[in-house]
Amino acid sequence: MLKIYNTLTKKVEEFKPINSPKVNIYSCGPTVYDYQHIGHMRRYVGDDILIRVLDFNNFRVKHVMNITDVGHLVSDADTGEDKMEKGARKFNKTVWEIAKMFEEQFFASAKALNIKKPDLVMHATDYIKEQIVFIQALEKKGYTYKIDDGIYFDTSKFSNYNKLSGQNLKDMKAGARVEMVKGKKHPSDFALWKFSPNPSTSSGQPKRLMEWESPFGIGFPGWHIECSTMAIKGLETETLDIHTGGIDHIAIHHTNEIVQSEAATGKTFVKYWMHHNFLLVDGQKMSKSLGNIYTVEDIIKKAMPAGRQGFEPLALRYLYLQTHYRQEANFTFEALESAQTALNRLRENISNWGKPKVGCAEFEERFLQAINNDLNMPEALSIVWELVKSDYPTSAKAESLFKMDQVLGLNLGQDQKLEVPEEIMKMVKEREELRKIQSYHLADQMRGRIKKLGYNVLDTEKGSLVKKIGK
Ligand SMILES: [Zn+2]
Structure with a gap:
């Protein structure tokens, strides 16, 4: 019986997927604006172990991971620069070059660490249309409001907002850890769509490098919405078995993924939340x-x-x-x-x-x-x-x-x-051929030659077994 710790219930629970033996997993992938370091990679090895353990238990895993190539702001609270645009300036490249370069660096590190590639890798910029449709669904259900900065999710309309992190809204306000965007109704509200700066009013602000047309206005999606959209689309289900991420994702990113997904679908978004600690x-x-x-x-x-x-x-x-x-x-x-x-x-x-x-x-x-x-x-x-x-x-x-x-x-x-040198293996193969044509005498001579080089050959039902003498 497989047991895993579920951040949602704060307990080690027996793992029972919704549709056993199938298991759907979504992992928040890297934001490809800079190098992925050994701290990031610890998390992905952790995910890899999870998937290997599920395989080992004969579950049939489908693993989807996203690549955040737009919309992740420097602060999780919808303020600050877009990380991608910041990275592009830092490395003096286009946003698209940055995205490609650091995605390659990430997968090269993953390969070196023997991490299995997800079944599906989804890029946020490939699913802008789907994210817009998702936001429209929330809009229709009355969960959103519009301010100068963008379209926001009204967290006061969702009961049990903090069920994942366990922190209460009063603490959030009192702690003032969350910077306020002008016009935001509650500190916990978050951007679903951010507007590009209006050239006529935002003097001095650079034009955005990545922006899209939408029914709300020209702009770009918030970070959280991409994960809900792509998880549901990629795994073809509204309730996932497992969602993974770093513990830094709990308070804001995953909390917001839950509220927007559950507001849109009316269903539980994720059965088991798993979070990796830092390095x-x-x-x-x-x-x-x-x-x-x-x-x-x-x-x-x-x-x-x-x-x-x-x-x-x-x-x-x-x-x-x-x-x-x-x-x-x-x-x-x-x-x-x-x-x-x-x-x-x-x-x-x-x-x-x-x-x-x-x-x-x-x-x-x-x-x-x-x-x-x-x-x-x-x-x-x-x-x-x-x-x-x-x-x-x-x-x-x-x-x-x-x-x-x-x-x-x-x-x-x-x-x-690698234990048996190639030259020995060549002789073993040759000996097998000799046996096939029933040249047993020559085959025995070959066995003798192999023995002189320090290896024993045993004939088994499955073919030749080669062992180093004395081991
Ligand atoms: Zn995510």
């Missing part, structure tokens, strides 16, 4: 001023003292797995070095093992329990090491470990395949 670097929040923002590329390129091997992205993946996704993690280069060492050691062990055969049920069962207990990967990793150090035959350990690696995603199976 610190050397115990501190990543920031420009501290110079501690690293990308996956920075990690790979990190100069090592002479004679030392550099880091692999999979070592970073290993490091991520060492902390539970709901806990804050801390990145240090020492920790990365330990993770790299652990990964190397794991591979060294495997390279000596026999070919996978009947696994160790006891360890497989414990592993399953750990991953099904709200994706407890630190526990799963410790079970992996217990298995590696156990007295089971290496062929049994290999069988179990490769199964576990479907969830870990450390590509451990590949390391064993």
Whole structure:
């Protein structure tokens, strides 16, 4: 039984998808205005683990992720510049170039970390029309109002606005954390559509780089509306099984996704909300001023003292797995070095093992329990090491470990395949051909030659098994 923590109920719950074994998942994807760093990537590895665990439990997952290439303002409270336009100015490129460049950088990092690609990737700018239709539906139901700045959602019309974050509206007002847009009725109201600056009234404001015609006026969609629109369209359902994101999305972005979706459809938007915690670097929040923002590329390129091997992205993946996704993690280069060492050691062990055969049920069962207990990967990793150090035959350990690696995603199976040198494999193939034509004498001679090079060949029903002698 798979159990996951649901931010909505604040409990670890048994996972029961609406239409089992199908599972619909929507993940908030990157805003492609700047480099995605190792903090962002921790979250996507977390999503990848979730999806692998669901696969492992024989669910049939459909995973949709968006790419925010418009409408995400610097402040979540509908003030400040559009992040895309800001990025374009910063890197002296067009918004479209920025979007392409950083989307590529994101997917390159994801690939390096062995993150499976979502089934569907949706770009906000490809669904402007659908977002407009969504806003019109809300307008028709009386949930919106228009001010000089744009079309806003009236949160006072929606009961239970803060069911996800649990914070109350009074705190929001008192805390004054939310900057007010002129004309906004309540601090929690949010923009569905923002108008482009009117050239005749907004002296000095630059013309927007991205804007669209709409029945409301020329402008661009707010950030939140894209996720509701694309989640419902991409997953072809008004109620999703799982929605994921960072914990920073809870208070505003996901809260607003819920209210606008439920206002429009009259149905529960999401059954299970899952949120990933942050990554610190050397115990501190990543920031420009501290110079501690690293990308996956920075990690790979990190100069090592002479004679030392550099880091692999999979070592970073290993490091991520060492902390539970709901806990804050801390990145240090020492920790990365330990993770790299652990990964190397794991591979060294495997390279000596026999070919996978009947696994160790006891360890497989414990592993399953750990991953099904709200994706407890630190526990799963410790079970992996217990298995590696156990007295089971290496062929049994290999069988179990490769199964576990479907969830870990450390590509451990590949390391064993590399164990037998190509020249040996060529001889093994040749020997198989000889056996096919019943030249058993020549086949035996070939076996002898292979043995002299340190490998044993066993004939099985499934073909030749090659093992290093003495292992
Ligand atoms: Zn989102």
